[in-house]
Amino acid sequence: MKKVIMGNHALSFGAMLSRSQVIAAYPITPQTQVVELLSEMCASKALNAKFIKVESEHSAMAACLGAALAGARTFTATSSQGLSLMHELLHWASGGRMPVVMGNINRAMAPGWSIWTDQNDSLSERDTGWMQFYCASNQEVLDTVIQAFKVSEKLLIPSMVVLDAFALSHTYEVVDIPDQAKVDEYLPPFQPQFRLTPSEPHAFGGLTSPEHYFEFRYKLQKAMEKAPALIEETGREYEKMFGRYLGLADPRSCDDAEIMLVTSGTAGYTAHVAVEQLRGEGFKVGNLRMKVFRPFPFDMVREIAGRVKKIAVVDRNISYGHHGIFYQEVKSALYGMKNAPPVFGYIAGLGGRDITPKDFGDVARHAMANERPEEEIFWIGVKK
Amino acid sequence: MTKPAQLDRGRKETTVKNRKKAERISFQSEKDMPIAPMSVGSQMHNKTGVWRNMRPVINLAECIQCGICWKFCPDACIYVENEWPVIDYEYCKGCGICGEECPTKCIANVEEKR
Numbered sequence: 324m325k326k327v328i329m330g331n332h333a334l335s336f337g338a339m340l341s342r343s344q345v346i347a348a349y350p351i352t353p354q355t356q357v358v359e360l361l362s363e364m365c366a367s368k369a370l371n372a373k374f375i376k377v378e379s380e381h382s383a384m385a386a387c388l389g390a391a392l393a394g395a396r397t398f399t400a401t402s403s404q405g406l407s408l409m410h411e412l413l414h415w416a417s418g419g420r421m422p423v424v425m426g427n428i429n430r431a432m433a434p435g436w437s438i439w440t441d442q443n444d445s446l447s448e449r450d451t452g453w454m455q456f457y458c459a460s461n462q463e464v465l466d467t468v469i470q471a472f473k474v475s476e477k478l479l480i481p482s483m484v485v486l487d488a489f490a491l492s493h494t495y496e497v498v499d500i501p502d503q504a505k506v507d508e509y510l511p512p513f514q515p516q517f518r519l520t521p522s523e524p525h526a527f528g529g530l531t532s533p534e535h536y537f538e539f540r541y542k543l544q545k546a547m548e549k550a551p552a553l554i555e556e557t558g559r560e561y562e563k564m565f566g567r568y569l570g571l572a573d574p575r576s577c578d579d580a581e582i583m584l585v586t587s588g589t590a591g592y593t594a595h596v597a598v599e600q601l602r603g604e605g606f607k608v609g610n611l612r613m614k615v616f617r618p619f620p621f622d623m624v625r626e627i628a629g630r631v632k633k634i635a636v637v638d639r640n641i642s643y644g645h646h647g648i649f650y651q652e653v654k655s656a657l658y659g660m661k662n663a664p665p666v667f668g669y670i671a672g673l674g675g676r677d678i679t680p681k682d683f684g685d686v687a688r689h690a691m692a693n694e695r696p697e698e699e700i701f702w703i704g705v706k707k
Numbered sequence: 708m709t710k711p712a713q714l715d716r717g718r719k720e721t722t723v724k725n726r727k728k729a730e731r732i733s734f735q736s737e738k739d740m741p742i743a744p745m746s747v748g749s750q751m752h753n754k755t756g757v758w759r760n761m762r763p764v765i766n767l768a769e770c771i772q773c774g775i776c777w778k779f780c781p782d783a784c785i786y787v788e789n790e791w792p793v794i795d796y797e798y799c800k801g802c803g804i805c806g807e808e809c810p811t812k813c814i815a816n817v818e819e820k821r
Contacts (some may be wrong), residue, residue: 420743479742516742526746538737539744 324500330491333461333498334400334426334484335360338427339370340506341424343398344513345390347375347383349405352438354490357400380405384412384423391421394518394528396472402488403444406434409449413481417452417543419528422475422482422513424468425453429588429639430488431674439675440586442490442640446616446648452543454482454550455616457587459573463497463614466561468530469501469510470569473557476513478546490589501565509564550618563602571620572613574627576602580609582690583631583664585653587613587626589669590678597683606663608687613649624656633664635690637683637703638670646670646699667696671703678703755782759801761816765792769813774804776814 330338334357338346348358364370373390377383380401390395401409406427412437416423427445431437445455456471458464464486471482486492519527529541545695551571558569575595577583586594591612601608611627613620628634634657638647645651650668657663667690682703689701729749734740741747765776777785778791782788785805795804806814 418744460803526750528744531744535740535744538734538740541737542740542742586709686774 324502325497326500327495328461328498329493329495330461330486331356331400331426331428331493331578332360333464334468334486335364336498337465337484338398338426339364339423340465340501340503341398341469341472341510342396342507342512343370343372343424344369344395345373345387345397346399347377347386347390347397347401348381349377349383351380351402351405351557353430353492353701354400354402354405354426354648356492357426357428361398364517378451380408384409384425384619385530386415386632387423387425388419388421389519391416391423392519394513394515394520394601394613396476397421397423398468399423399512400428406444406448406600407432410451413448413451415528416481418539419541420546421477422479424471424475424482424484426464426468427483427485428492428620435674437674438488440490440588440639441673441675442485442648443673445483445485446480446640448478448483449617449648452480453617454480454547454548457591457614457616458484458486458491458696459495459587459589459592459612459614460493461498462567463569464491465498465500466567466569468513469506470479470557470561471556472513473510474550474553477553478550479516480543480546482552485588487589492532499565505564505658509561516586532618547618548696551615551622554615559616569614571613571615571623573614575610575612577609577611577627578630579607580630581607581632582609583627583634584608584610584683584686585613585634585636585649586610586683587616587649588639592655593678593680594637597680597687601684601687602617605690606687610683616649616652619652621656624653627665628653628657628660629662631664633667633690635667635669635686637669637671637678637686639670639678641670641673641677641700647696650699665695667693667701668699669701669703676704732752754797754798756795757799759796759799759819761801761803762796762819763799763801763803763805764815764817765794766813766815767791769811771811773810775808775810779804779808 365374375386387397431441475482562568594610598610637651729751786793
Protein backbone atom coordinates (compact mmCIF):
# COMPACT_ATOMS: atom_id res chain seq x y z
CA MET A 324 0.00 0.00 0.00
CA LYS A 325 1.36 3.41 -0.92
CA LYS A 326 1.04 6.34 1.45
CA VAL A 327 2.29 9.90 1.50
CA ILE A 328 4.10 10.20 4.83
CA MET A 329 6.79 12.25 6.49
CA GLY A 330 10.22 10.80 7.27
CA ASN A 331 9.46 10.65 10.96
CA HIS A 332 6.38 8.56 10.30
CA ALA A 333 8.45 6.31 8.03
CA LEU A 334 10.46 5.49 11.17
CA SER A 335 7.24 4.81 13.10
CA PHE A 336 5.86 2.55 10.37
CA GLY A 337 9.20 0.74 10.18
CA ALA A 338 9.09 0.10 13.93
CA MET A 339 5.44 -1.02 13.68
CA LEU A 340 5.99 -3.40 10.77
CA SER A 341 9.00 -4.84 12.63
CA ARG A 342 6.60 -5.62 15.48
CA SER A 343 8.63 -3.77 18.09
CA GLN A 344 7.61 -5.02 21.52
CA VAL A 345 8.94 -2.25 23.72
CA ILE A 346 9.30 1.42 22.81
CA ALA A 347 10.73 3.94 25.23
CA ALA A 348 11.34 7.42 23.90
CA TYR A 349 11.46 11.04 24.91
CA PRO A 350 10.27 13.70 22.48
CA ILE A 351 12.66 16.22 20.98
CA THR A 352 12.40 18.44 17.92
CA PRO A 353 12.65 17.31 15.11
CA GLN A 354 11.92 13.72 16.18
CA THR A 355 8.62 14.26 18.03
CA GLN A 356 6.25 12.83 15.40
CA VAL A 357 8.08 9.48 15.52
CA VAL A 358 7.09 9.09 19.14
CA GLU A 359 3.61 10.61 18.71
CA LEU A 360 2.60 8.15 16.02
CA LEU A 361 4.10 5.19 17.86
CA SER A 362 2.24 6.10 21.06
CA GLU A 363 -0.99 6.32 19.06
CA MET A 364 -0.26 2.97 17.47
CA CYS A 365 0.30 1.44 20.91
CA ALA A 366 -2.87 3.03 22.30
CA SER A 367 -5.03 1.82 19.40
CA LYS A 368 -3.39 -1.63 19.50
CA ALA A 369 -2.31 -1.26 15.88
CA LEU A 370 1.02 -2.14 17.45
CA ASN A 371 1.07 -4.60 20.31
CA ALA A 372 3.93 -3.00 22.20
CA LYS A 373 4.62 -1.60 25.64
CA PHE A 374 5.17 2.14 25.38
CA ILE A 375 7.28 3.37 28.29
CA LYS A 376 7.08 7.06 29.14
CA VAL A 377 10.37 8.34 30.51
CA GLU A 378 11.79 11.59 31.82
CA SER A 379 14.87 11.83 29.60
CA GLU A 380 16.72 10.22 26.73
CA HIS A 381 19.15 8.67 29.21
CA SER A 382 16.19 6.88 30.81
CA ALA A 383 14.71 6.04 27.40
CA MET A 384 17.79 4.10 26.41
CA ALA A 385 18.06 2.55 29.88
CA ALA A 386 14.48 1.28 29.56
CA CYS A 387 15.27 -0.06 26.08
CA LEU A 388 18.29 -1.93 27.42
CA GLY A 389 16.29 -3.62 30.16
CA ALA A 390 13.65 -4.62 27.64
CA ALA A 391 16.23 -5.88 25.15
CA LEU A 392 17.87 -7.96 27.89
CA ALA A 393 14.50 -9.46 28.69
CA GLY A 394 14.34 -10.58 25.06
CA ALA A 395 12.04 -7.93 23.59
CA ARG A 396 12.47 -6.28 20.20
CA THR A 397 13.11 -2.71 21.21
CA PHE A 398 12.92 0.63 19.40
CA THR A 399 13.56 4.24 20.27
CA ALA A 400 14.22 7.51 18.47
CA THR A 401 15.98 10.73 19.34
CA SER A 402 18.01 13.61 17.95
CA SER A 403 21.04 15.75 18.68
CA GLN A 404 21.09 16.88 22.33
CA GLY A 405 18.98 13.86 23.23
CA LEU A 406 21.43 11.51 21.58
CA SER A 407 24.26 13.15 23.48
CA LEU A 408 22.42 12.65 26.75
CA MET A 409 22.14 8.96 25.86
CA HIS A 410 25.85 8.68 25.20
CA GLU A 411 26.75 6.58 28.23
CA LEU A 412 23.95 4.12 27.52
CA LEU A 413 25.01 3.75 23.89
CA HIS A 414 28.15 2.03 25.16
CA TRP A 415 26.01 -0.14 27.43
CA ALA A 416 23.89 -1.22 24.47
CA SER A 417 26.79 -2.28 22.25
CA GLY A 418 29.04 -3.56 25.05
CA GLY A 419 26.15 -5.57 26.46
CA ARG A 420 25.31 -6.80 22.94
CA MET A 421 21.71 -5.59 23.00
CA PRO A 422 20.22 -5.23 19.51
CA VAL A 423 18.23 -2.03 20.04
CA VAL A 424 17.28 -0.12 16.88
CA MET A 425 17.10 3.66 17.16
CA GLY A 426 16.09 6.37 14.76
CA ASN A 427 18.25 9.48 15.02
CA ILE A 428 17.26 12.66 13.29
CA ASN A 429 20.43 14.55 12.40
CA ARG A 430 20.26 17.95 14.07
CA ALA A 431 23.16 20.32 14.69
CA MET A 432 24.59 20.47 18.19
CA ALA A 433 24.16 23.61 20.31
CA PRO A 434 25.31 26.29 20.81
CA GLY A 435 24.07 28.19 18.91
CA TRP A 436 20.81 26.48 19.50
CA SER A 437 19.74 24.82 16.27
CA ILE A 438 17.04 22.46 15.16
CA TRP A 439 18.36 22.09 11.59
CA THR A 440 20.33 19.27 10.11
CA ASP A 441 23.99 18.34 10.26
CA GLN A 442 25.72 15.12 11.17
CA ASN A 443 27.83 16.06 14.17
CA ASP A 444 25.35 14.52 16.61
CA SER A 445 25.46 10.98 15.24
CA LEU A 446 29.09 11.12 14.13
CA SER A 447 30.08 12.08 17.68
CA GLU A 448 28.81 8.59 18.57
CA ARG A 449 31.07 6.97 15.97
CA ASP A 450 33.08 4.92 18.46
CA THR A 451 30.22 3.67 20.64
CA GLY A 452 29.97 0.37 18.76
CA TRP A 453 26.65 1.09 17.02
CA MET A 454 26.00 0.45 13.36
CA GLN A 455 25.00 3.64 11.55
CA PHE A 456 22.83 3.82 8.42
CA TYR A 457 22.43 7.23 6.72
CA CYS A 458 19.18 7.44 4.75
CA ALA A 459 18.22 9.72 1.88
CA SER A 460 14.50 9.06 1.33
CA ASN A 461 11.49 8.20 3.45
CA GLN A 462 11.22 4.85 1.68
CA GLU A 463 14.81 4.08 2.59
CA VAL A 464 14.11 5.04 6.22
CA LEU A 465 11.21 2.58 6.52
CA ASP A 466 13.03 -0.24 4.73
CA THR A 467 16.23 0.30 6.72
CA VAL A 468 14.48 0.02 10.10
CA ILE A 469 13.27 -3.46 9.15
CA GLN A 470 16.67 -4.48 7.80
CA ALA A 471 18.45 -3.00 10.83
CA PHE A 472 16.49 -5.22 13.20
CA LYS A 473 17.46 -8.26 11.15
CA VAL A 474 21.16 -7.40 11.08
CA SER A 475 21.26 -6.21 14.70
CA GLU A 476 19.58 -9.31 16.09
CA LYS A 477 21.85 -11.61 14.13
CA LEU A 478 25.06 -9.89 15.25
CA LEU A 479 23.80 -8.57 18.60
CA ILE A 480 24.94 -5.05 17.76
CA PRO A 481 22.59 -2.06 18.05
CA SER A 482 21.73 0.06 15.01
CA MET A 483 21.14 3.74 14.43
CA VAL A 484 18.97 4.70 11.44
CA VAL A 485 19.86 8.28 10.65
CA LEU A 486 17.90 10.88 8.67
CA ASP A 487 18.22 14.62 8.15
CA ALA A 488 16.16 17.08 10.19
CA PHE A 489 13.34 18.60 8.11
CA ALA A 490 14.91 17.63 4.76
CA LEU A 491 13.55 14.16 5.55
CA SER A 492 11.99 14.21 9.00
CA HIS A 493 9.21 16.64 8.06
CA THR A 494 9.19 16.14 4.30
CA TYR A 495 6.31 14.13 2.84
CA GLU A 496 7.07 11.53 0.19
CA VAL A 497 5.32 8.57 -1.34
CA VAL A 498 6.29 5.48 0.60
CA ASP A 499 5.40 1.92 -0.25
CA ILE A 500 4.31 0.36 3.04
CA PRO A 501 5.07 -3.35 2.78
CA ASP A 502 2.57 -6.04 3.63
CA GLN A 503 2.80 -7.11 7.29
CA ALA A 504 2.79 -10.83 6.46
CA LYS A 505 5.75 -10.37 4.13
CA VAL A 506 7.66 -8.35 6.72
CA ASP A 507 6.97 -11.12 9.25
CA GLU A 508 8.46 -13.59 6.80
CA TYR A 509 11.56 -11.40 6.30
CA LEU A 510 11.93 -10.59 9.99
CA PRO A 511 10.88 -13.46 12.27
CA PRO A 512 10.50 -12.83 16.03
CA PHE A 513 13.69 -12.00 17.95
CA GLN A 514 15.34 -15.12 19.35
CA PRO A 515 17.68 -13.87 22.06
CA GLN A 516 20.85 -15.87 22.67
CA PHE A 517 20.81 -14.88 26.33
CA ARG A 518 18.28 -13.06 28.42
CA LEU A 519 17.19 -11.88 31.81
CA THR A 520 14.90 -14.58 33.14
CA PRO A 521 14.14 -15.86 36.65
CA SER A 522 14.60 -19.47 35.56
CA GLU A 523 18.24 -18.89 34.70
CA PRO A 524 19.55 -15.94 36.70
CA HIS A 525 22.55 -13.94 35.55
CA ALA A 526 23.97 -10.56 36.40
CA PHE A 527 24.62 -8.52 33.24
CA GLY A 528 27.33 -5.95 32.73
CA GLY A 529 28.90 -6.52 36.14
CA LEU A 530 32.47 -5.91 37.19
CA THR A 531 34.75 -7.42 34.54
CA SER A 532 38.42 -7.61 35.43
CA PRO A 533 41.29 -6.96 33.00
CA GLU A 534 41.46 -10.75 32.70
CA HIS A 535 38.27 -10.83 30.60
CA TYR A 536 37.24 -7.30 29.50
CA PHE A 537 39.61 -7.22 26.53
CA GLU A 538 38.09 -10.37 25.01
CA PHE A 539 34.58 -8.88 25.08
CA ARG A 540 35.84 -5.95 23.02
CA TYR A 541 37.59 -8.34 20.63
CA LYS A 542 34.30 -10.22 20.17
CA LEU A 543 32.37 -7.00 19.47
CA GLN A 544 34.87 -5.98 16.78
CA LYS A 545 34.80 -9.46 15.23
CA ALA A 546 31.00 -9.28 15.07
CA MET A 547 31.20 -5.78 13.53
CA GLU A 548 33.56 -7.13 10.85
CA LYS A 549 30.84 -9.55 9.76
CA ALA A 550 28.34 -6.72 9.32
CA PRO A 551 29.20 -5.44 5.80
CA ALA A 552 28.62 -8.85 4.19
CA LEU A 553 25.49 -9.41 6.26
CA ILE A 554 24.08 -6.00 5.31
CA GLU A 555 24.59 -6.83 1.62
CA GLU A 556 23.07 -10.30 2.07
CA THR A 557 20.00 -9.07 3.96
CA GLY A 558 19.75 -6.19 1.47
CA ARG A 559 19.55 -8.63 -1.45
CA GLU A 560 17.03 -10.74 0.43
CA TYR A 561 14.97 -7.57 0.95
CA GLU A 562 15.21 -6.80 -2.77
CA LYS A 563 13.91 -10.27 -3.64
CA MET A 564 10.89 -9.83 -1.39
CA PHE A 565 10.16 -6.12 -1.71
CA GLY A 566 11.96 -5.01 -4.88
CA ARG A 567 14.32 -2.54 -3.22
CA TYR A 568 18.02 -3.29 -2.62
CA LEU A 569 19.48 -2.08 0.67
CA GLY A 570 23.25 -2.02 0.31
CA LEU A 571 26.27 -0.41 1.88
CA ALA A 572 26.13 2.55 -0.49
CA ASP A 573 24.35 3.96 -3.51
CA PRO A 574 26.92 4.65 -6.25
CA ARG A 575 25.78 6.64 -9.29
CA SER A 576 27.82 6.97 -12.51
CA CYS A 577 31.08 6.13 -10.72
CA ASP A 578 32.55 3.59 -13.14
CA ASP A 579 34.15 6.02 -15.59
CA ALA A 580 34.19 9.08 -13.33
CA GLU A 581 37.03 11.54 -13.36
CA ILE A 582 35.64 13.09 -10.19
CA MET A 583 33.75 10.93 -7.74
CA LEU A 584 31.76 12.81 -5.12
CA VAL A 585 31.37 11.09 -1.76
CA THR A 586 28.21 12.18 0.04
CA SER A 587 25.67 10.99 2.59
CA GLY A 588 22.13 11.69 3.77
CA THR A 589 19.75 13.83 1.72
CA ALA A 590 22.71 15.80 0.33
CA GLY A 591 23.58 12.51 -1.34
CA TYR A 592 20.36 12.66 -3.38
CA THR A 593 21.00 16.30 -4.24
CA ALA A 594 24.41 15.16 -5.48
CA HIS A 595 22.73 12.54 -7.69
CA VAL A 596 20.75 15.38 -9.31
CA ALA A 597 23.93 17.43 -9.71
CA VAL A 598 25.70 14.46 -11.32
CA GLU A 599 22.92 14.13 -13.91
CA GLN A 600 23.20 17.84 -14.74
CA LEU A 601 27.00 17.74 -14.91
CA ARG A 602 26.98 14.64 -17.10
CA GLY A 603 24.61 16.55 -19.39
CA GLU A 604 27.25 19.27 -19.61
CA GLY A 605 29.89 16.69 -20.48
CA PHE A 606 31.66 16.44 -17.10
CA LYS A 607 32.56 12.89 -16.09
CA VAL A 608 31.29 13.09 -12.54
CA GLY A 609 29.95 10.31 -10.31
CA ASN A 610 28.54 10.19 -6.82
CA LEU A 611 29.06 7.60 -4.10
CA ARG A 612 26.25 8.17 -1.63
CA MET A 613 27.44 6.43 1.54
CA LYS A 614 24.66 4.63 3.37
CA VAL A 615 26.52 2.62 6.00
CA PHE A 616 29.11 4.53 8.01
CA ARG A 617 29.68 1.96 10.78
CA PRO A 618 30.89 -0.58 9.99
CA PHE A 619 32.89 1.44 7.47
CA PRO A 620 32.70 -0.41 4.13
CA PHE A 621 36.45 -0.35 3.42
CA ASP A 622 36.45 -2.99 0.68
CA MET A 623 33.66 -1.34 -1.26
CA VAL A 624 35.24 2.12 -1.03
CA ARG A 625 38.65 0.82 -2.17
CA GLU A 626 37.11 -1.11 -5.03
CA ILE A 627 35.15 1.87 -6.36
CA ALA A 628 38.03 4.31 -5.70
CA GLY A 629 40.25 2.16 -7.93
CA ARG A 630 38.11 3.10 -10.92
CA VAL A 631 38.10 6.90 -10.52
CA LYS A 632 40.69 9.65 -11.00
CA LYS A 633 39.87 11.97 -8.10
CA ILE A 634 37.62 11.84 -5.08
CA ALA A 635 35.78 14.83 -3.60
CA VAL A 636 34.25 14.16 -0.19
CA VAL A 637 31.52 16.57 0.92
CA ASP A 638 30.99 16.51 4.68
CA ARG A 639 28.03 17.99 6.55
CA ASN A 640 30.06 17.61 9.73
CA ILE A 641 33.48 18.48 11.13
CA SER A 642 35.94 17.03 13.59
CA TYR A 643 37.42 20.22 15.02
CA GLY A 644 41.18 20.31 14.77
CA HIS A 645 41.08 17.62 12.11
CA HIS A 646 38.65 17.91 9.20
CA GLY A 647 35.52 16.40 7.67
CA ILE A 648 34.76 12.99 9.15
CA PHE A 649 33.82 11.09 5.99
CA TYR A 650 36.90 12.70 4.37
CA GLN A 651 39.22 11.29 7.02
CA GLU A 652 37.53 7.89 6.83
CA VAL A 653 37.81 7.71 3.03
CA LYS A 654 41.47 8.75 3.18
CA SER A 655 42.15 6.12 5.79
CA ALA A 656 40.44 3.48 3.65
CA LEU A 657 42.71 4.33 0.72
CA TYR A 658 45.94 4.33 2.73
CA GLY A 659 48.53 2.02 1.21
CA MET A 660 46.48 1.46 -1.94
CA LYS A 661 48.53 1.55 -5.14
CA ASN A 662 47.64 4.48 -7.40
CA ALA A 663 45.10 5.74 -4.89
CA PRO A 664 43.33 8.78 -6.31
CA PRO A 665 43.85 12.12 -4.54
CA VAL A 666 41.07 12.92 -2.06
CA PHE A 667 39.68 16.47 -1.69
CA GLY A 668 37.73 17.42 1.45
CA TYR A 669 34.83 19.90 1.42
CA ILE A 670 32.66 21.04 4.29
CA ALA A 671 29.17 22.29 3.52
CA GLY A 672 25.74 22.79 5.01
CA LEU A 673 26.54 22.89 8.72
CA GLY A 674 23.60 23.82 10.91
CA GLY A 675 21.10 23.06 8.16
CA ARG A 676 22.29 25.50 5.51
CA ASP A 677 21.14 24.20 2.13
CA ILE A 678 23.53 22.23 -0.04
CA THR A 679 22.38 22.79 -3.61
CA PRO A 680 23.17 21.05 -6.93
CA LYS A 681 25.17 24.20 -7.79
CA ASP A 682 27.37 23.60 -4.72
CA PHE A 683 28.17 20.10 -5.96
CA GLY A 684 28.93 21.57 -9.37
CA ASP A 685 31.39 23.98 -7.75
CA VAL A 686 32.98 21.10 -5.84
CA ALA A 687 33.36 19.00 -8.99
CA ARG A 688 34.83 21.91 -10.98
CA HIS A 689 37.25 22.76 -8.15
CA ALA A 690 38.50 19.17 -7.91
CA MET A 691 38.73 18.99 -11.69
CA ALA A 692 40.88 22.15 -11.86
CA ASN A 693 43.40 21.07 -9.21
CA GLU A 694 45.98 18.27 -9.41
CA ARG A 695 46.00 17.67 -5.67
CA PRO A 696 44.24 19.24 -2.70
CA GLU A 697 46.44 22.12 -1.52
CA GLU A 698 44.39 22.38 1.70
CA GLU A 699 42.68 19.86 3.98
CA ILE A 700 39.38 21.73 4.11
CA PHE A 701 37.58 23.60 1.36
CA TRP A 702 34.61 25.48 2.78
CA ILE A 703 31.47 25.63 0.67
CA GLY A 704 29.37 28.72 1.22
CA VAL A 705 31.08 30.20 4.29
CA LYS A 706 30.71 33.98 4.33
CA LYS A 707 34.41 34.77 4.71
CA MET B 708 36.38 -6.80 69.66
CA THR B 709 33.17 -7.11 71.58
CA LYS B 710 32.02 -10.66 71.96
CA PRO B 711 28.52 -11.36 70.69
CA ALA B 712 26.07 -11.46 73.57
CA GLN B 713 25.47 -14.90 74.93
CA LEU B 714 22.06 -16.25 74.34
CA ASP B 715 19.77 -16.44 77.29
CA ARG B 716 16.72 -17.87 75.64
CA GLY B 717 17.82 -21.46 75.52
CA ARG B 718 19.59 -21.05 72.24
CA LYS B 719 23.21 -21.77 71.41
CA GLU B 720 25.26 -19.69 69.01
CA THR B 721 24.91 -21.10 65.55
CA THR B 722 26.99 -20.95 62.42
CA VAL B 723 25.68 -20.39 58.93
CA LYS B 724 25.09 -23.77 57.40
CA ASN B 725 24.64 -24.99 53.87
CA ARG B 726 26.46 -22.09 52.35
CA LYS B 727 26.99 -22.66 48.64
CA LYS B 728 30.58 -23.15 47.62
CA ALA B 729 31.76 -21.68 44.34
CA GLU B 730 35.04 -21.51 42.50
CA ARG B 731 36.25 -18.47 40.70
CA ILE B 732 35.84 -18.93 36.92
CA SER B 733 38.70 -18.08 34.62
CA PHE B 734 38.45 -18.43 30.83
CA GLN B 735 41.48 -19.43 28.77
CA SER B 736 40.01 -18.34 25.42
CA GLU B 737 37.47 -15.81 24.17
CA LYS B 738 35.71 -18.72 22.43
CA ASP B 739 34.69 -20.16 25.79
CA MET B 740 33.35 -16.84 27.05
CA PRO B 741 29.73 -15.72 26.80
CA ILE B 742 28.98 -13.25 24.01
CA ALA B 743 28.16 -10.42 26.46
CA PRO B 744 29.63 -9.58 29.86
CA MET B 745 27.40 -11.53 32.21
CA SER B 746 27.82 -13.68 35.29
CA VAL B 747 28.10 -17.35 34.46
CA GLY B 748 28.55 -18.75 37.94
CA SER B 749 28.09 -17.86 41.56
CA GLN B 750 29.74 -14.86 43.18
CA MET B 751 30.04 -16.72 46.48
CA HIS B 752 33.81 -16.85 46.12
CA ASN B 753 33.86 -13.08 46.49
CA LYS B 754 33.97 -12.85 50.28
CA THR B 755 33.00 -9.27 50.85
CA GLY B 756 33.27 -9.49 54.64
CA VAL B 757 36.86 -8.22 54.39
CA TRP B 758 35.48 -4.85 53.24
CA ARG B 759 33.88 -4.30 56.64
CA ASN B 760 34.94 -1.48 58.94
CA MET B 761 32.01 -1.69 61.34
CA ARG B 762 30.72 -5.02 62.61
CA PRO B 763 27.03 -5.37 63.47
CA VAL B 764 26.60 -7.40 66.65
CA ILE B 765 23.14 -8.58 67.69
CA ASN B 766 22.22 -8.63 71.33
CA LEU B 767 19.79 -11.52 71.18
CA ALA B 768 18.58 -10.81 74.71
CA GLU B 769 16.83 -7.73 73.33
CA CYS B 770 15.85 -9.29 69.97
CA ILE B 771 12.11 -9.65 69.37
CA GLN B 772 12.57 -11.86 66.27
CA CYS B 773 10.73 -9.43 64.01
CA GLY B 774 12.87 -10.27 60.97
CA ILE B 775 13.34 -6.65 59.91
CA CYS B 776 17.16 -6.93 59.84
CA TRP B 777 16.85 -10.06 57.68
CA LYS B 778 14.52 -8.27 55.32
CA PHE B 779 16.55 -5.06 55.01
CA CYS B 780 20.05 -6.54 54.65
CA PRO B 781 21.01 -5.41 51.12
CA ASP B 782 23.52 -8.22 50.76
CA ALA B 783 21.12 -10.91 51.98
CA CYS B 784 23.68 -12.05 54.53
CA ILE B 785 21.43 -12.21 57.57
CA TYR B 786 19.93 -15.63 57.88
CA VAL B 787 17.14 -16.81 60.14
CA GLU B 788 18.08 -20.00 61.91
CA ASN B 789 15.66 -21.56 64.36
CA GLU B 790 13.75 -18.26 64.18
CA TRP B 791 16.78 -16.19 65.28
CA PRO B 792 18.81 -13.82 63.08
CA VAL B 793 22.37 -14.84 62.32
CA ILE B 794 24.82 -12.58 60.50
CA ASP B 795 27.12 -14.17 57.96
CA TYR B 796 30.35 -12.25 58.62
CA GLU B 797 32.07 -13.76 55.58
CA TYR B 798 29.88 -11.51 53.43
CA CYS B 799 28.54 -8.73 55.70
CA LYS B 800 30.07 -5.45 54.47
CA GLY B 801 29.12 -3.63 57.66
CA CYS B 802 26.77 -1.09 56.08
CA GLY B 803 24.81 -0.80 59.33
CA ILE B 804 21.35 -0.85 57.77
CA CYS B 805 20.28 -3.75 60.02
CA GLY B 806 21.12 -1.74 63.16
CA GLU B 807 19.47 1.38 61.77
CA GLU B 808 16.22 -0.45 61.05
CA CYS B 809 16.13 -2.60 64.21
CA PRO B 810 13.07 -1.49 66.25
CA THR B 811 14.64 -2.44 69.60
CA LYS B 812 18.11 -1.10 68.68
CA CYS B 813 19.67 -4.38 69.73
CA ILE B 814 22.24 -4.42 66.89
CA ALA B 815 25.40 -2.57 67.86
CA ASN B 816 27.97 -1.24 65.40
CA VAL B 817 31.35 -2.23 66.72
CA GLU B 818 34.61 -1.13 65.16
CA GLU B 819 36.21 -3.97 63.27
CA LYS B 820 39.79 -4.70 64.27
CA ARG B 821 41.80 -7.16 62.26
